[in-house]
Amino acid sequence: MNDLLSSKNAVFKTYVFYAVVLIIKMFLMSLLTGFTRYKKKTFISPEDVGLATQGKVKYDDPDVERIRRAHLNDVENIPIFLITGILFVLSNPNEFLAMTLIRLYTAFRILHTIVYTMIIIRQPARALMFSCGLIINLTMCVLIVIKFFHV
Numbered sequence: 001m002n003d004l005l006s007s008k009n010a011v012f013k014t015y016v017f018y019a020v021v022l023i024i025k026m027f028l029m030s031l032l033t034g035f036t037r038y039k040k041k042t043f044i045s046p047e048d049v050g051l052a053t054q055g056k057v058k059y060d061d062p063d064v065e066r067i068r069r070a071h072l073n074d075v076e077n078i079p080i081f082l083i084t085g086i087l088f089v090l091s092n093p094n095e096f097l098a099m100t101l102i103r104l105y106t107a108f109r110i111l112h113t114i115v116y117t118m119i120i121i122r123q124p125a126r127a128l129m130f131s132c133g134l135i136i137n138l139t140m141c142v143l144i145v146i147k148f149f150h151v
């Protein structure tokens, strides 16, 4: 176990790197929400209104809500991947397969945000990005169970 969770293990290093990428990505969603609120002068609380001239309290700005939904979708999915990922590393998986799954998962989550908030493409683009991430997470779960329980 010590060797699996060490910088000597290429799979663990890949996991750590992409986990950090996804964590920073989620923080950026908070910043993007704040920036969009400021740009649109629509704030969540009365004490924030003075931050911009002609600011107002508004709970249903479509642009702000879109970014909030993308962020919420990250909150629903990425922490699960972070847990699955560490269990996956501990299962000592095939190096190439593991690194590919981790990289692909990160790419699909970033693409999910892009098609949800930046270049809004018609469905099923977003559903596809979401589903690919979900399938990767589920694949890792199955591989973990197979490895630990020899099923």
Ligand SMILES: N[C@@H](CCC(=O)N[C@@H](CS)C(=O)NCC(=O)O)C(=O)O
Pocket (backbone or CB within 6 Å): 069, 070, 072, 073, 076, 126, 127, 128, 130, 131
């Ligand atoms: N909480 C999600 C569960 C299903 C889900 O995550 N769907 C993906 C693919 S359509 C999605 O991007 N949902 C949009 C969202 O969570 O705002 C929802 O209400 O839509």
